[in-house]
Amino acid sequence: MVHKILTGAGFVLNKTYRETRFLKPPKSTYAVYNDTQSVRGPDNINAIVSHEANIELYEYAPDSAAEAAIEAQLDEAGLEYIKQSRYWLSEEQLYQVIYEFNFTEKKGNVNYGNS
Amino acid sequence: MATPKRIVLGSGKLHLVKFTGTEQIANAAAVIALATDANVLGYIKGGASLVYTPTFYTATDDLGFVTKTIITEEESTLSSGIMTFNGETLAKLSATGRVTDDATNHTRTLKIGGVGNANNEKYVIIFHHEDKVDGDIYVCIVGNNTSGFTLAFAKDQETVIDAEFRAQAQDDDGTLIMYIEKEPTATQASGN
Numbered sequence: 664m665v666h667k668i669l670t671g672a673g674f675v676l677n678k679t680y681r682e683t684r685f686l687k688p689p690k691s692t693y694a695v696y697n698d699t700q701s702v703r704g705p706d707n708i709n710a711i712v713s714h715e716a717n718i719e720l721y722e723y724a725p726d727s728a729a730e731a732a733i734e735a736q737l738d739e740a741g742l743e744y745i746k747q748s749r750y751w752l753s754e755e756q757l758y759q760v761i762y763e764f765n766f767t768e769k770k771g772n773v774n775y776g777n778s
Numbered sequence: 779m780a781t782p783k784r785i786v787l788g789s790g791k792l793h794l795v796k797f798t799g800t801e802q803i804a805n806a807a808a809v810i811a812l813a814t815d816a817n818v819l820g821y822i823k824g825g826a827s828l829v830y831t832p833t834f835y836t837a838t839d840d841l842g843f844v845t846k847t848i849i850t851e852e853e854s855t856l857s858s859g860i861m862t863f864n865g866e867t868l869a870k871l872s873a874t875g876r877v878t879d880d881a882t883n884h885t886r887t888l889k890i891g892g893v894g895n896a897n898n899e900k901y902v903i904i905f906h907h908e909d910k911v912d913g914d915i916y917v918c919i920v921g922n923n924t925s926g927f928t929l930a931f932a933k934d935q936e937t938v939i940d941a942e943f944r945a946q947a948q949d950d951d952g953t954l955i956m957y958i959e960k961e962p963t964a965t966q967a968s969g970n
Contacts, residue, residue: 710785769785769911 664766665696665716668740672732692726694733695719708775713767722758725749730760742766784959786915790907792826792858794819794870797900797920800949806958809918813906819860820867823938826858826905828917830955854945854954856903856919859938871923871941873897903943913962919945919955 666676674680680694696718704710720729730746737744744764752759793813795802803809833851838844860867865888869875874895878887889895900920907915925942945954 704785711787767787769787773783775781775783 664714664740664742664768665698665718668733668736668742669694669696669718671736671739672729688721690723692720692722692729694721694729702770704770704773708773710770710773711767712770713765715763715765717764718762720760720762721755722749722760723756725758733762737762737764740766784912786907786909786912788907788909789822789825790905790915792819792822792860793817793902793904793906795902797902797948803902803918803920803948803956806916806956806960809902809904809916809956809958810960812902813904813916817904819870819903821860821862822858823861823936824859826856826917828854828856828905828919828955830854852954854919855942856905856917856921856945857925857940857942858905859940861936861938863939868927868929868939870899870901871927871939873899873922900946901943902948909962911962914960916958916960917955918948918958919943920948921945 669680670676674694679689679691680696682696682698684695685693696716699715701713701715702709702711703713718733720726720733722729734744734746742764744762747761747763750759750761751757791813795812795817801808803812831853832849834847835850836845836847860871865877865886868888868890869877872890874891874893874897876889876895878889879885880887899922901922903919903921905917907917909915921943923941924944925940927939927941929939930937947953948956
């Protein structure tokens with residue numbers, strides 16, 4: 664889902680977005696995502712994954728187009744989200760906008776044992 | 779019989795059409811054909827709940843050696859919270875609602891009340907749960923909203939109208955609920 668949102672918004676994996684951090688950040692607006700997962704299901708079977716995800720958008724100058732693209736993807740997916748206010752990171756000389764959202768999905772390749 | 783592996787996760791769409799007769803929902807295909815966007819009552823918030831409540835009577839001898847249990851009554855309700863609505867929607871949720879559209883003044887007026895205005899309408903209510911992995915589910919009842927509604931205007935909260943549709947027999951067999959499972963459309967079906 665996170666990949667779908669970011670690629671749908673025009674970001675490219677490992678070029679303008681990736682998980683956790685960039686060692687060498689791109690020179691234009693880029694995004695970093697984090698995805699905390701809770702897995703559950705019937706007793707002794709993991710079949711459902713709940714995600715607490717966030718997308719951190721880093722902008723060298725306020726980039727309302729990038730924000731609108733991400734928001735359009737979140738709207739398209741029907742995901743409720745929190746958009747934090749734009750924050751100035753003085754050390755990095757970057758603006759940061761964080762989107763927080765949750766979603767739940769079925770886990771693929773579930774091991775149901777012998778049943 | 780294989781152990782079911784279907785997991786139901788997520789909400790769906792609530793459809794409502796006027797009930798015209800048993801033939802209207804004679805089979806699964808007929809029900810599915812009614813679950814169109816044009817028949818969506820309103821977009822819902824908080825999902826939907828189908829409740830089936832049977833009542834049993836158990837006859838027992840004084841010593842408890844012999845018992846016999848029979849079903850004496852059944853009831854079912856389908857409840858949901860409707861978040862997008864207009865006067866037409868509210869009319870369908872009330873037994874005495876009358877809607878008048880005034881094209882000249884661009885107004886729509888809904889009048890509710892007066893038991894003499896009861897329209898005695900019954901509706902087909904279909905909840906459609908979409909699931910590309912395990913297959914869609916349709917829950918179909920015939921009935922009407924018997925819980926009235928509360929139209930709350932709050933300064934910091936969207937209005938959601940809680941409706942509870944009580945099922946009535948939808949055919950000569952006394953069927954209250956039609957639960958339909960459809961084959962999954964995705965290749966990653968987990969086995970039903």
